[in-house]
Amino acid sequence: MKSSIVKCPGCGLMLPNQSYAEPPRFHASGECMELYNELSLYTASRGHEQFIHQLALDAYGAQHSGGGTRPITTAFSLIGLYLVVEHGFTGRQVQLAHMELGRRKSDWPELTPPLSPAAMTVQDVLQAEAGPKRDAAIQDWVRSVWASWAHVRDWVKEAARPVVQA
Numbered sequence: 001m002k003s004s005i006v007k008c009p010g011c012g013l014m015l016p017n018q019s020y021a022e023p024p025r026f027h028a029s030g031e032c033m034e035l036y037n038e039l040s041l042y043t044a045s046r047g048h049e050q051f052i053h054q055l056a057l058d059a060y061g062a063q064h065s066g067g068g069t070r071p072i073t074t075a076f077s078l079i080g081l082y083l084v085v086e087h088g089f090t091g092r093q094v095q096l097a098h099m100e101l102g103r104r105k106s107d108w109p110e111l112t113p114p115l116s117p118a119a120m121t122v123q124d125v126l127q128a129e130a131g132p133k134r135d136a137a138i139q140d141w142v143r144s145v146w147a148s149w150a151h152v153r154d155w156v157k158e159a160a161r162p163v164v165q166a
């Protein structure tokens with residue numbers, strides 16, 4: 001018998017069960033992924049100069065690691081969050097940093113997700129009014145997810161060193 005509520009294995013969000021399959025790329029319920037897809041439509045419509053879409057992608061990626069996700073997805077997501085929170089990078093700068101790091105290094109360790117996920121989820125971001133308020137909520141989400149991964153901060157800092165010094 002199917003239960004009426006499904007819990008996302010990544011962020012813990014409880015959503016009405018719509019029998020969606022878990023997506024291949026993220027450790028997420030299909031129902032949670034739907035919310036991310038909705039947010040993506042929004043972020044893709046925002047300006048390209050800041051490219052806030054990258055921030056949402058990295059926050060979601062870091063909050064939905066484990067399961068069958070690839071180590072590089074988690075590592076790149078965390079490096080993105082670190083660069084935004086601790087070095088003030090824009091989404092565009094993070095995108096360029098990912099490209100640069102991808103050229104330099106090809107094997108990435110399996111990083112263990114935090115025992116408890118960040119309190120903020122994609123749903124909180126969508127509940128913020130579209131425009132500056134939602135963009136600010138994305139920044140809050142980035143900080144919240146980054147704080148939840150404090151146990152790997154030293155590794156991330158080291159991995160990002162080439163693009164911070166450049």
Ligand SMILES: [Zn+2]
Pocket residue numbers: 008009010011012013028029032033064
């Ligand atoms: Zn989720």
